[in-house]
Structures are given as structure tokens and as C-alpha cells.
Amino acid sequence: MTAVMGTPRIRKEDPKLLTGEGKYVDDIQVAGQLWMGMVRSPFAHAKVNGIETDEAKSMPGVHAVYTGGELMDMGLWVAPLPCAWPVTPDMVNPEHYPVGTGEVHHVGEIVAVVLADTRYQATDAVEKVEVDYEELPAVGSIQAAMADTATAHSDHDTNKAFTWALEPNPDALNDAFANAAHTVTGEFVQQRLIPSAMEPRGVLAVPSPAGGEVTLYSATQVPHILKVMMAATTGISEAKIRVIAPAVGGGFGAKLNINPDESLALTLANKLGRPVRWTETRTEAAFSTHQGRAQQQKIEVAADGDGKILGVRVHLDADMGAYMMLITPGVPLLGSFLYTGVYEVPAFGFTCDGWFTNLTPTDAYRGAGRPEASYAIERAMDMLAAKVGVTPEEIRRRNYLAGGEAFENLEVASTLVFDSGNYSPNLDMALDMAKLSDLRAEQQRRRDAGESKQLGIGMCTYVEICGLAPSRALAGLAYGAGGWEAGTVRMLPTGKVEVVTGSTPHGQGHETSWSMIVADKLGVDPDDVEVLHSDTAISPLGLDTYGSRSLAVGGVAISMACDKVIDKARLIAAHQLEANPDDLEFEFGRFGVKGSPDKGLLIQEVAYGAFTAHNLPDGMEPNINEQMVFDPPNFAFPFGTHIAVVEVDESTGETTLIDYIAVDDCGNQVNPLIVEGQVHGGIVQGVAQALYEGAVYDEDGQCKNPSFLDYLVPSPTEVPSIQTEFTYTPSTSNPLGVKGVGEAGTIGSAAAVINGICDALSHHGISDIEMPASPMRVWKAIQDAKAGN
Amino acid sequence: MIPSSFDYVAVDSADAAIGALTEHGDEAKLMAGGHSLIPLMKFRLANPTVVIDIGRVNDLSYIRDAGDHVAIGALTRHMAVETSDLLKADVPLLAHCASQVGDPSVRHRGTIGGSLAHADAASDLPAALLALGGSVMVKGPNGEREVKADDLFVGFLENSLADDEMITEVRVPKATGAGWSYQKFNRRAQDWAIVGVAAVLNGSAGVSLVNMASTPLRAAGVEEALASGASHADAAQRAADGGSPPEDLNGDAEYRTHLAKVLVQRALTEAESRKS
Secondary structure (H helix, E strand, O other), rough: OOOOEEEEEEEEOOHHHHOOOOOOHHOOOOOEEEEEEEEOOOOEEEEEEEEHHHHHHHHOOOEEEHHHHHHHHHHOOOOOOOOOOOOOOOOOHHHHHHOOEEEEOOOOOEEEEEOOOHHHHHHHHHOOOOOEEEEOOOOOOHHHHOOOOOOOOOOOOOOEEEEEEEEHHHHHHHHHHHOEEEEEEEEEEEEEOOOOOOOOOOEEEEEOOOOOEEEEEEEOOOHHHHHHHHHHHHOHHHHHHHEEEEOOOOOOOOOOOOOOOHHHHHHHHHHOOOOOOEEEEEEHHHHOOOOEEEEEEEEEEEEOOOOOOEEEEEEEHHHHHOOOOOHHHHHHHHHHOOOOOOEEOOEEEEEEEEEEEEOOEEEEOOOOOHHHHHHHHHHHHHHHHHHOOOHHHHHHHHHHHHHHHHHHEEEOOOEEEEEEEEOHHHHHHHHHHHHHHHHHHHHHHHHHHHEEEEEEEEEEEEEOOEEEOOOHHHHOOOOOOOEEEEEEEEEOOOOEEEEEEOOOOOOOHHHHHHHHHHHHHHHHHHHEEEEEEEEEEOOOOOOOOOOOOHHHHHHHHHHHHHHHHHHHHHHHHHHOOOOHHEEEEEEOOOOEEEOOEEEEEHHHHHHHHHOOOOOOOOOOOOOOOEEEEEEEOOOOOOEEEEEEEEEEEEEOEEEEEEEEEEEEEOOOOHHHHHHHHHHHHHHHHHHHHHHHHOOOOOOOOOOOOOOOOOOOOOOOHOOOOOEEEEEOOOOOOOOOOOOOOOEEEEEEEEHHHHHHHHHHHHHOOOOOOOOOOOOOHHHHHHHHHHHHO | OOOOOOOEEEOOOHHHHHHHHHHHHHEEEOOOOOOOHHHHHHHOOOOEEEEEEEOHHHHHOOEEOOOOEEEOOOOOOOHHHOHHHHHHHHHHHHHHHHHHHOOHHHHOOEEEEHHHHOOOOOHHHHHHHHHOOOEEEEEEEEEEEEEEEHEEEOOEEEOOOOOEEEEEEEEOOOOOOOOOEEEOOOOOOOOOOOOOOOOEEEOEEEEEEEEEOOOOEHHHHHHHHHOOOOOOHHOOOOOOOOOOOOOOEEHHHHHHHHHHHHHHHHHHHHHHHHHH
16 A cells, blocks of 8 residues: 555546436436426516516416515515625625515516426416516616616615725835835726536425425535525524535536525425426526626735835725625635735735626635736736836746745735745746746747737736635634534445545545545545535535635545544554554554564454444444544645746737646645646636636626627637646645645636736737737737827 | 427428428428527527428438539538548538538538528638539429529528528539638637638639628629739738628627738638649
């Protein structure tokens, strides 16, 4: 038996998923089920004067049609849908029930529900529901929200939802700008993104024929949180709600919410005693699932004559959409701490205003606040480099925390303590891989030759926060949950291991990684480890998967539970071997007696012995099962350098990524193959924001590109070849020394790509391009620059 | 997909299809590969009450040498066109354009007749047929007639066929040794062109535009300029003559007009280099 951790290993999950054997919510069929069809508002802001349902009720297969008012009268809810992150005590939080009554506030808000025998019948009947809308002035953009001439909610005086500030030392910040030799100001738009997981959201609620329980199958990242929130909003006891997330085909944050459809399915199934289901269509998804980003950023950097940063000041205007969903207002705050990046920043200040619009609510989307922050500071660093007259890599070196040397537990300007970092070697490796001097020579050659295809080199040295913890610190942020995670490890009589995790995978490969951790700890074969998850009846304790927390919290909990299993097994082994527990050494799955190499017991033998209980120490319970709930002492802070090599065709404005180098540091790694996959996927999602994606709304709040025809999710053919490499700086926040990697790629890539485009076009005096940098947008920027605008 | 309810009729011959069209009139739609019709039905933008499936009319799937032209059965899949040795040798532009349609799964289902009948200004094959000076054979209750590509596309997603007619064959003149090029500018490989240009240099020049008007469009200005001896660069400046470029998030009229000029120039340069 050799070490398993740190070696690439094919995922156990994959054969099933890749051969179509994965069972998603939509694959689960139960007898007697009713399909929900949602009648959704076609207007962004309107008064509902009346709903006529008679014709729909008479359609074939239709069981019932309920208007919003009728549903409210049925007493299905004891509280509105929750916002778990009221960021300020005076934050405005408009009441948000699963159905709109009286006034609707975004396209897609549900005003009535049809229940029918089939999905087709439900959809046909939805078309026959007549709703009398009176259109109201819509707030179709964050600019319109800030203008405050119309309000997204008629009973509000302003669209402002809150103002949140992190200003540790305002006087020092003012002094920094007063004394600066150089200042740069970047104003950036983080466009709205429509999350596009391969599996759309769906839900199936099945009431138990006896006992009054309801089982809710949901395409969710957060079955545990969903269970608690369903109980809190419906008045049904948690003890009567079981939530199961079967195979879940990606989430990216968009399945980290408490949605109207989930609550409708659960409460109607409970009320009617029949299974109720719904699966969103892609067209629905563009309105019924929360969206990401949607911020306007202003970042100012003050520096001395050498380009050493003196201060960073940031203001955000963040578009909440129409309602506060689970963590809508908290997303910008997650980024607030990262606007100082990987740099020594003596003075820092951050303010954020949240605004309501009549658009689909925003919430977490891969990176949630951190890609935005990383983008702003990394774009600003390039602007500063240009101003000071040094290269992008030099401006970064001059400002790295700890001078770019290795450090541990370092307090930074945004008040956090970074667990560990070592930035210069990471940058050096990326520059070497990119062959930077060759690239710069080629860039100059093309420029001198006046070629149509210009070369740009964009870099980003990012840091991110993951594994939100400890719970006590989250209280300080008014976050409505803890940061712990639970793990249980049970040695079974046959020698197999049963692991129960509270982290809920939806594509990350927890089964493989957790098996590897356990195999390493207990000295068993990874294939002898079964990982159970995603069912609140099997795994009652958990806080699920988001924010790159699974390994750094949940994986560590499993490792620590293994330690407890070994401790307990040691007592049994010592008893059976008639040795002192301290004289046993545990290696490769075997307790051996020091000095007596022949005397020993395999942990599987101990497990069987615990099961038979024939020969246990006095008072020992007959099993070696242990649970651990881990609440880390601090966040983990992964970092890395990404370099995007872009070719911009000036005659069409088209950008092509011709090379991409990613050197990431997520501390110690469990499965490098999974790490690499996460980096690839994350980069593509950031590239998507930089070059392709962006929901466009008109002033009436209508989305102009709600389908994949116009909303450009890049496909494999658009993805560049990515060179990945790693440095390894262990975290001090957990005993495994691991950090998260699920979001890192997204956090590093958008800035690298846009920095690359700006570098390619710098000879035109172009210093910024708004995302997505579509060919038309780039071409127009070049024309404007040439015209001297 | 969740379309409105509809009746489904499968036929095994062109005559049976025409019979069904005659019976059901404009409430019926022919479905060949389904890759244009089904997305519209999925969004409930098309709600035919009868779908006549001609996907099994196997005797209309062929690629034949017909002397001065190549005859292609209307039900021939894009993949067959893309990989045909005959077309690659004698009408390489058409084989190449077929390879640019959608993605492999689309190309294994979609048919040349279906794509032309759909008359989408953003599609690849209508532009190819225009540049090549091809035609289609159209069959109806009263027999068969030939319709030139120039007379086939009459409006937005509208062809010149009567409600009870269907395309049975596509005819493309051989262009052996001609220079040719297809410039497709799009964001993602499987997308429709933002702007596309097909060019054939075969004594005279045939140049056509994708997505520069509400119908597939001949680049008449370019052809005229070349006929009167203009340079490629000068001819390219007339790329958008007679066009009315659509405006969408990918391109406004100004950008599409510019792209058309760039792509015409590239197409002519490449076509010139391929002449033998």
C-alpha cells in the first residue's frame, strides 16, 4: 500500500455518468405524479388585476389551476422565501413568496400554477390562463435603479437596498491618495451572467402514503440547507422533510438557492397527497433561476513614484434584481476582502450599494464576488503599470505581500489573515511556461509590421477566499449559517468502509476524493470505500457544497473522523493483542506491536472484532464508527498566476486565445486529475465572461438573449489548449494543508483575457474593453481610437 | 421539447408527401431532418397541426454525376454531401459548406433539401447554391419544375414553392478547377454565420452573402464590379450593395457591412489562390 493522496486517479463516479446511467431528478418517475406548469409574468413590472382560469381548468388532464391569491389563501407558507444574509440591520428585504400576488417584479415571476397529468397538458393549460396585467414603469438596469425615477417595487421610495462599508482606516486612505505620485481609476462593468449548468433545475415532491413525511428530490447543491429552509417557511417540521439531491448535473451556484418551484412542489404535494413535479425548460431557466455578477465597479489605486501601492479605494453598485434570494446581498461582500489582491496595501476602503431592479434576482455564481474583485484589482494593476512605465509583471512583483516570499498567517489591509502564500515563484513559473520574452518579441514584430493580427499578453495574479469559516466569524458578517461540515466514517464488519459526508457533490468528484483520503488514512483500498451523500435521511448533518469549501472543510472532517476511528481501533487492537495502546504503531492499515513484527492486526480484523464484540475492552461500544464536525479556524486562500496569450484580428475585432497558462496553488492536493479538471472548467467559465456571455436587457426589463441561440456559452471548439502547472503552499487552516480549487480558474481568467486584449491594442491608446469583448465591441473600440474619440 | 399537439404522418415517397400536403394544405409542414422545424416547434413559434415526415423517402437520398452538373437528392444528409468524393472533386464549395453546418449531430440528420426549403438567410447552403448558380427540382400535384436558386428565396424564411410542392432534387453545375472560398464568421463553431461569403471564380464570378438581408443574397455589386474588371479590393467595397443587414447582439448594420467587405476580399483572395 503506497500513498494515494496526491496521485492522479480516475473518478469512480464517471462510468455511470458517462454512460447515461446517472439518475437525475427528471429521470425519477413515480405513479400518480402531477406536473406543475407555471404561469409566469411576461412583464418586468406589472399589477395583476385579475386571473381567469376557467378555460385552463377545463383542459384535458388538468387537475387544478391555482392563482397566486388562491395559493396564499391555502395557507401553504408561514414565512416568505428566505434571505439568509441580511448584510445590514436596515437592509430592505421585500416580501418574496413563491407566487406573486397584486404586483409582479420581474419577467418570469410566477402568478399562477397549473397541475396536470402530463407535462404537455400542463404547458397547454398554462397558455389558456388569462391574466389581466397593468404594466408599470420598469427598472430595467442598474443605471435606471440608481436614477431612482421609477422604483422596482411600487411601495418603495428608493431602489437602494443597503449600503455596506469596510473602511478600516478612512483617514489613512485619504492620506494615501493625498500623497500619491500616481493614481489610476478603473470603472468596470461586471455584466449579468445566466448560469447554464448541463442539467436544468428540477424538483419532485413525493408525500409518503403513511406517516405524513414528504420527500423532496431536487437538483440542488444544498439539500441540507433546503431542508431547514423548507421547514422554516412552510411550518412543516424538519423531521417530516427528507431532501434528496440525486445525480446533479452542475450547479455553479445557481442550484444554491431556495426557489419558488421547490416550495410550491413541496407544499402542494403535502396538501394534495400526490407527487408534484416540475423541470424547467431552458427558456424558463433564463428567468426562473438566479443570475450572476451584475455589478458596476469603481476602483482607485494610489501609488508612490515607484509604483508601490499606498491605498486602494473601491465602490460597487450591485444589482440585486427584484428580490433578495438566499445570499443575494452577501455576494458583493464576499469579494470585498479581495480588492487588495495579493498585494501589500497600506490603506483600504470599500463601499457597496445594493440596488433593486425589475430583473431576475442575482445570487452566487461560480466565484461569487471574488471573480469581480480579482478582475478589478488585476485590471487596475495593469493600468498602474502603464502609468508608472513598468511591465505588468514588474508592478506585481513590487507590490506582492511579503515581498513575494513565503509567508504564513499574515494580516492584510482588508482585515483578513491570509493562511499562507508564496507569490513570486508562482509568477516565475508562469512566465517561464509562457516564454514571455519570445512573446514580447513576436508582439513587437507584428506591431512593427502593422499586421492585422496583433498579439497581446495578459496576466493576472489572483488570490481567493474559500472554506468560509469559522462559524463565529460568519456571525460577524451577519451570514445566516455556520461554516462547519460533518463527516462520518464507519468500518463495516466485512472490512469495507462507509463514509457519510455533509458536502453534496454535483460534479466535483467527492466520492473519489473522499475515498482517497480514507484510503490513505486507514490503509484500505480506495475501491473499498463507499461515500454516501446528498440525502438528508442518510446524511442528516451537513452544509453542502459551495464556495470551494468541500475539501477544505468537508474533506478535512472525513480525515479527522478517520483519526478518531484509528484511535478507537487502537484500543480494541491493543486489547486483543494484549499490548499497551502506546506500543502499537498504525501503518498501511495494520496495527503492529513495536518490536514484535509478527504481532499485529489489520484494521479490517479490528472492525470485524468490534462487530462480533466477542473480545472488547470493558466499556467499549461494539463498533469503530466515528463522526467529526470540523469548523476551521480560518478561511483558506488559494492563489495563482494566469497568463492569456491572445490574438486580436484588427480587421474584424475577433479575439482568439492562442495559449493559456495557469499556475495555481491550492495547497496540498488530493487528486491532481480532479484539480486539473476544476482549473480547466473554471478557466473556461471566466473566458466565457470575458469573451462570450452576458444577458442583455432592454429598458423594459426584457431579456434580449434568453436562449442559447443568442446567449453564447462557449463550446469545446472555442476552448484554448490550457497549460496547467502547480505550486504547493500548504494551508495553515486545516491539518491536511488543503485549499479549494473549484472557483480559482474563474477568478483568474477573466482579468487575464481582458488584460491580454488591452495589451494587444495598447498601441491604439486603448486601455479598456468592456466584457464580453465581442468582435463588434473590439472592432468599434479600434475605430473609435483611430478616429481619435 | 414541449410542442403544441400535432398529428404525425410518415410517408415513403415524394408522391405520398405531396398527396398529404394536398390533403392538409397550409396546416401541414414537411419534416426532413427536423433540425429547422423542431426548434421552432419547441419554442411554439411553429405550430403545424400535421407534421409530414419525409425522412424515410430513401430514394431521394443520392449524389449522382449528371454530366454537366451533379444531382443531389433532396433528402441527402449534410454529412453525405460533406464527404462525397464526387462533390469534393467537382463542386468543392458545396462539400465544404455542408461541413460548416451546425455540429456533427446536426449534419447527420439535416438534409440539403430541408435547408434550402427553410430559406434561412443565415444558413450556409443557400448561399452556396446562389454562388454556384444551381437550381432545385420542385414537384407538385401537377408535375415537376426547375427553380433557379435566384428565384427560390423570396422572403424571411420563405421560399417560392406552393403549399403542395416539395423540393426533390438539387442541381449544381460542375465547377471543376474553379477557384472557390467560403468565409464564415461566427463566434462558436456550431453557430450560424454572423456574416458569410461564398465565392466561385470560374470564368465569371459568383459571390453570395449569408445573413446580410432577410433572404440569402447574391452579392450583385461585387459580381458586377468584377465583371467590369475591378480589383478584388475595389469589388469588395461593394459587398453590401443591395443588402439590408439584420441587427442583433452579434452585429449591427455598420459592423455587418464592414464584415461583408472584409470577408468578400478574403474570399476572393482565397478563391483566386485555388484556381487551377
